[in-house]
Amino acid sequence: MTYIRPAFRHPDLPRNDLGFTRKDYEGAISTLCAGCGHDSISAAIVQACFELSIAPHKVAKMSGIGCSSKTPTYFLGNSHGFNSVHGRMPSVATGANLANRDLIYVGVSGDGDTASIGMGQFTHVVRRNLNMMYVVENNGCYGLTKGQDSATADIGSASKKGEPNHFEPIDLASIALQLGATFVARSFSGDREQLVPLIKAAISHRGFAFIDVISPCVTFNNNPKSTKGYEHVRDHLAATGTVDYVPFKQEISAEYEQGQSKEVTLHDGSVVHLHKADPELNISSRRSALRLIKDYKAKDQILTGLLFMDENSQDLHEILGTSKTPLRDLGAAELCPGQKVLDKLNESLR
Amino acid sequence: MKRIEAVNDFVIKFANVNGTGSASANNMFAKSLFRMGLPISPKNIFPSNIQGLPTWYEVRVNEKGYLGRRGGVDMMVCMNPQSMAKDIQEVESGGYFFYDSSKPLDLRMMRSDIHFIGVPLKDLCQREYSDARQQQLFRNIIYVGALSALLDIEFEVLTGLVSDQFRGKEKLITPNVRALEIGYHYAAEHYQCPLGIRVERRDAVGDQILIDGNTAASLGAIYGGATVAAWYPITPSTSVVDGFDKYCKRLRIDPGSGSKNYAIVQAEDELAAIGMVIGASWNGARAFTATSGPGISLMSEFLGLAYFAEIPTVLIDVQRAGPSTGMPTRTQQSDVLACAYASHGDTKHVLLFPSTPRECFEMTAEAFDLAESLQTPVIMLTDLDLGMNDTMSPPLVWDDKREYQRGKVFNEEQLEAMSERFGRYLDVDGDGIPYRTYPGTHPTKGAFFTRGTSRDEYAVYTEDGDAYEKNMQRLLKKWDTAKNLVPMPEIIDASKGGGKVGVIHFGTSREATLEAVDTLAAEGIGIDTLRIKGFPFHKSVDAFIEQHDTVFVVDQNRDAQMRTLLVNECLVSPRDLISILNYNGTPISARKIREEIIAVLRGDNVRPIHKKKMVKESV
Secondary structure: OOOOOOOOOOOOOOEOOOOOEHHHHEOOOOOOOOOOHHHHHHHHHHHHHHHHOOOHHHEEEEEOOOHHHHHHHHEOOOOEEEEOOOOOHHHHHHHHHHHOOOOEEEEEEEHHHHHOOOHHHHHHHHHHOOOEEEEEEEOOEEOOOOOEEOOOOOOOOEOOOOOEOOOOOOOHHHHHHHOOOOEEEEEEOOOHHHHHHHHHHHHHOOOEEEEEEEOOOOOOOOOOOOOOOHHHHHHOEEEOEEEEEEOOOOOOOOOOOOOOEEEEEOOOOOEEEEEEOOOOOOOOOHHHHHHHHHHHHHOOOEEEEEEEEOOOOOOHHHHHOEOOOOHHHOOHHHHOOOHHHHHHHHHHOO | OOOOOEEOEEEEEEEEEOOOOHHHHHHHHHHHHHHOOOOEEEEEEOOOOOOOOEEEEEEEEEOOOOOOEOOOEEEEEEOOHHHHHHHHHHEEEEEEEEEEOOOOOOHHHOOOOOEEEEEOHHHHHHHHOOOHHHHHHHHHHHHHHHHHHHHOOOHHHHHHHHHHHOOOOHHHHHHHHHHHHHHHHHHHHHOOOOOOEEOOOOOOOOOOEEEEHHHHHHHHHHHOOOOEEEEOOOOOOHHHHHHHHHHHHHHOEOOOOOOEOOEEEEOOOHHHHHHHHHHHHHOOOOEEEEEOHHHHHHHHHHHHHHHHHOOOEEEEEEEOEOOOOOEOOOOOOOOHHHHHOOOOOOOOOEEEOOOOHHHHHHHHHHHHHHHHHHOOEEEEEEEHHHHHOEEEEOOOOOOOOOOOOOOOEOOHHHHHHOOOOOOOOOOOOOOOOOOEOOOOOOOOOOOOEEEOOOEOOOOOEOOOHHHHHHHHHHHHHHHHHHHOOOOOOEEEOOOOOOOOEEEEEEHHHHHHHHHHHHHHHHOOOOOEEEEEOEEOOOHHHHHHHHHOOEEEEEEOOOOOHHHHHHHHHOOOOHHHEEEEEOOOOOOOEHHHHHHHHHHHHOOOOOOOOOOOOOOHHHO
16 A cells, blocks of 8 residues: 655646546545555546546535545545535435536445445435436445444355354345436446446436445455455356447447347437346346346346446436526525515515 | 403414314404504414314414413303313403303303303304305304404404405305304394403504514525525424425526526435535535424534534524424424534534514524524524414515625635635634635635544644644634624613613513513513523623623523523523523413512522522512
């Protein structure tokens, strides 16, 4: 683990459409344990934002409490961030989004922050289809308090202390699907090739985009008896297929086998191209996604990749019918009706 | 038999069953007196229930303009057999008991010292209407008609109210007027009208309006520029957001696009409601929530975050009787301490205490200016009495030249011109209030990380004890700045500086306190009053306590919470403050305040002895 990042950058670093280099998307040096899956996810977010040419200050980073919720410090240093209270990031993100619909909201949470203390807020932010990307960095344990089981730990899975978990795990991807999430994916922190396009698609999706990322805890939950350690996950991974995210105005270059590929065009014209590994998968069907998750689990496999998306979803602002101008940019002229209106009101109350 | 005789000065109470449509009839009754130029203070006393339980509506008429609860009932309008036995007992000797005489009264309930006035409402209805629902609804209107004869209410005022109420539904006007007439004629034919208590037209209300505090607060939020409201339904605060919704639909729809210049979200619970307010305020919108006691408990963690991370937060607490679920539909001022120090760790919050609907309007609007100027939570503490009862109030006024005080926020140009590093928590101006930036302002400057953990002046995480202490000290400095920004107390120096007795009160104790003090003044006991309108306390509160030998504090809760707050925050000994308490769920009455003051001044040993000499000589 490094504490010093060299200031030197190659002058010919590649620049994106806005003229930013990757460096402009980096954050402070991570203070997480060396080898933590979460750092790979931070790196994937940096890469995705750089490649999408998002102006870094147009992103708001939201998180709760826990190891995962600390990570917004470690990416997008030129963005505002909000490390709120435990399990309550969804409500803070909802308020922030209501105030300014023009920013991109990147929420990072953990399995404790979402599946236990924050379960209530998580379910409701899904229902409201808030326009945001919500990433759960899922390691099946509480890292900051030294390795207690979380609610996503599988039955029989054991942490460093060796005691197996007895309780039914909560599958956040299934819950998101049931509650009407309009974009649901699962990935693995060790699979950058899959994760980066998923993040790009999630950010571009209008509505609630959920990615459950298995992200092993190297310190407390990376032993042979854990089902969320690197070894186990690598051995039991199955992917829905290869996902390509193609931004608007770019040629689709990849070639796909007939009958095994699916294209989804997003509201901004960009395209998600899925090369399916399992012909059973129908990403516009919640039922198909839920069934496949179960089927693979029965085979002791973790199904990753894009599971479901509804590219025509209406986000909270569209449902509420709020002004296209961000509410925070409205001034007294639009907001304050003035004394004349009050005079009439007073008269009606006599 | 003695008969209470009074013109424009009596209390009438309606005993109804909830869910029977009595509320609109009772409102019509009260408003008719108001339109006759008479000051009134109607109070709903209702259960936490939708249908079938007893509910009361008490109206005090007083041409001098005393609006607090007086105590006692001169006339009872009994429409509920369930509560009848108790209702009969409540009538003052010489008073009147109005009841439905379609069935004979239970003789065991009779009293020989009050006047029974029976009108066969049910029979009259059955004769006139065939439909059962109509029979019930018009029964209410018929008793209003009968009261018009009995109390000398101008009949044209009532018919005028009917026309106003059913504007656009003209078909309903005639049958309602007919019902009024049925009641009027029956009473006029069978009783000597008017009774000993009656009304006469006066010009005693001027340009005042009749509005409940919650509606006034919702208008304050609209005028104050709130765009985001997040809430969770809870009595008695629900009508704040209902009002906001209603008036936004009228006043905040963009005329061109039809889109909304506001957003209202019904949250999953109070935690989420305040979380949304904090998120929206952090991002530069004016946002608020409204709740009651249980919501305050749930919001406490987030209030600590907003205090420590310095995020403007506006919260309206319409207090009800606690603890726990308590008496959810009864009034109290029992969240004072919970709000003042909400959340773990060292926290203090700015509080506002309105006493009238106009103040609910003004203070709600002001709360946004204060919250943004101070970058901290501001809680307006009203209560069920003020929030849910129609209350006479000076008209609502807005200065069209007024500008929103958005506080210290750097914009893109200011950040661009800045050569030094932006420090989110740097005390640049020496008033303890730092500068903030909204997300998305500048590509490379002004971004910072908001957190509930300790951090240095540049918003960088730190557990360095010196940095932590420095930050906590700065928050105290900001607290001092707040003392001169919150509304000043209202002091009535009745004795022109010579007074030995003072009364401190706040919120809805105002009307009853001022009336009690008035009646004592008539008896030669001069008392000065100070009404607290904001917290932190202004230095004049300290001075007032210092200047008076005996100081009473009126609190509508069991534990004398305002007194505790005064003891905690001012340089006074607990022995300097004598409590007058009321916490039975109904608003405090002038009689009670008067009696308690007299008892102490006479030296009746009912309260802890005051450290200074007793002021017997002033009695």
